[in-house]
Amino acid sequence: MNNAPIGIFDSGLGGLTILKALQKALPAEKLIYFGDTANVPYGSKSRATVTQFSLDIAHFLEQKGVKLIIVACNTASALALAQLRKSCRVPVLGVIEPGAKKATATSQNGRIAVLGTEATVKSGAYRQQILKRAPKAKVTQIPCPLFVPLVEEGWAKKPLARLTVQEYLKPLAKTGADTVILGCTHYPVLKPVIASVLGKQVQLVDSAQTLAQEVKTYLTQKDAQAQGKGSLTIYASDAPERFKRLAKHILGTQLKTVRLKKLNA
């Protein structure tokens, strides 16, 4: 048993899909979420810049006494995970490895597609993790920069969401992929549209669900699960009121408090 909190961070709101999955899978855990809204989005930034932001946040979470840090951001997992593991005293879990693992276990024909931000795609992190497990797999990567603002507008159910999904998924038909990774934490909100455009013969790997399962397995193995009543504390590095408002589109419920915590201040 270990009642210390779990730290979770993302460049902004997207990691809330993972938070939601964690709350469901592990209701007794104390969760501290950090959304780096002063620097969002990470998706279009360089490795050095994203790594610096990630290290600052991880150190803040360590000061809060967390037992585990979850990088609930595909871009930061792709670009900064190795550096975070070197620099942190507590274990660090990212979203890429569980997603890649699940996808290789799911695919029947070894053709896997990854939808993600520009930086995640450019990093090739999913491809690398998939090929490590299935060296003959054929991996197609598609950057989808409009998906994040679409989710944040609360337009995931509108016809234009479907049109945007169709536009990005056009190249997929040719590849014959039977498994598609939702490689950005915002994307699970678009899951119904993506599933409907792709059809039933294609399996979707939801990063939030797979990571939550991974965390549960990890804590059980280490006998580090919390007991009692869970809790939630949320920090944003800028504009906490906006965070609160948009969080509703992802969580489906209203957050009570979002605390402002500037980095390097």
Place this chain on the structure above:
Amino acid sequence: MNNAPIGIFDSGLGGLTILKALQKALPAEKLIYFGDTANVPYGSKSRATVTQFSLDIAHFLEQKGVKLIIVACNTASALALAQLRKSCRVPVLGVIEPGAKKATATSQNGRIAVLGTEATVKSGAYRQQILKRAPKAKVTQIPCPLFVPLVEEGWAKKPLARLTVQEYLKPLAKTGADTVILGCTHYPVLKPVIASVLGKQVQLVDSAQTLAQEVKTYLTQKDAQAQGKGSLTIYASDAPERFKRLAKHILGTQLKTVRLKKLNA
């Protein structure tokens, strides 16, 4: 005559619409453009954060010996202009005032709409500048967060651009606005779609064109126009290669060089 360069900055690529208009209006000027791609977008950030980024960039441009600084970013103009004017030795021009001036001069019925990022809209800067000139005007403000990624994808001519524009402009029909300000530097790229959705009875105010005219008038009045051959130097605070690639969707031509210049480094 004054052959010192003109400094222009934006949170990223959008200010290139203003750069393009300036090159056309003032072909002899030496232009230095700074795109703050490490911190883009400003549109969802707070006043304090945007002001700090803007001051850092303005001081860099002053070190380059500029005779004038143009804030080619609606968010920074809305949030940081007063502070920039206090802190800089050279004159600072923003995009809000020329746009508001043009709109009040253009509107026949005093009903003006402003399309912009969330932060520009929230700042109320356009409304304030319009009401200063036309106290009885009715101003409607509409935040349009999907427009920027749509332009950067190069999808301004696709059906989904039209659908997005229709979605954002829905509230406009009721207001009876006869003048609409494109209150973000990316938006002139969507001008044809916006014009077609709004119809001919609505006048569009293009921030790039109005600002370029304002700069020309200012330099002429001060007898500070450059002579000889113009030039262009571009800095980006992160990922210069990406900047170069996406700039093509805005400028229509390929940039030769984009230099990396990190802030606070």
